[in-house]
Amino acid sequence: MSRFSLTAICMALSLGAGFAGAQTVTPLKGQSSQQVQADINECHNIANSTASTSTPSGGRIKGAAVGAAAGAVGAQVRGNQHDELYDRVDDDVKQDYRQNRAKETAAAGAVVGGSRQRQERREQRRTNESNAATAYTSCLQGKGYQVTP
Structure with missing residues (x-):
């Protein structure tokens, strides 16, 4: 699979994640498309868990x-x-x-x-939303991806 098509897949996957609009996720360590998908899903879950569930009430x-x-x-x-x-x-x-x-x-x-x-x-x-976007981007960068808006 060419680098361009893998980048296009990563970009499409990151758009589905819902964080920070249109992003391009470029693998820097030769990750396979399956690994890219797994990493994106994991980072998405981590980002969702950082969101506070308490809402002001009363x-x-x-x-x-x-x-x-x-x-x-x-x-x-x-x-x-x-x-x-x-x-x-x-x-x-x-x-x-x-x-x-x-x-x-x-x-x-x-x-x-x-x-x-x-x-x-x-x-x-x-x-x-800001904390989730930061967590998502930081997670992917920590796993060896370049994330650009």
């Missing part, structure tokens, strides 16, 4: 909790700013006011928390 709940606490505290602070009027209000009414403010800010906190969680997941995915 963002909405955390945001809602923070928002609820902030709303209740804010309601209490606003009430304290008007001591003479606030003191005349029934305790049940004060409690209802604090709870309503907590609910309103909890909803806003859930939206903010969800947005942050999505942003963290996107960043995690980009990091995982």
Whole structure:
């Protein structure tokens, strides 16, 4: 088999691996096409195992909790700013006011928390893809291949 056709096979195989777009994998130690395939598969598996499987979660709940606490505290602070009027209000009414403010800010906190969680997941995915591509390329280079984009 000629070197050109082996390189073409390697390039086609590396495209199927899904890492880092179009790559050319050139054997530098005279590896057979079967060995090239085995090495590419092994490096592909190694690269997949380097990806973190944990994803950020609980963002909405955390945001809602923070928002609820902030709303209740804010309601209490606003009430304290008007001591003479606030003191005349029934305790049940004060409690209802604090709870309503907590609910309103909890909803806003859930939206903010969800947005942050999505942003963290996107960043995690980009990091995982970058780490997998680096691991894949490093693995092949360690096995005696030249990897070019």
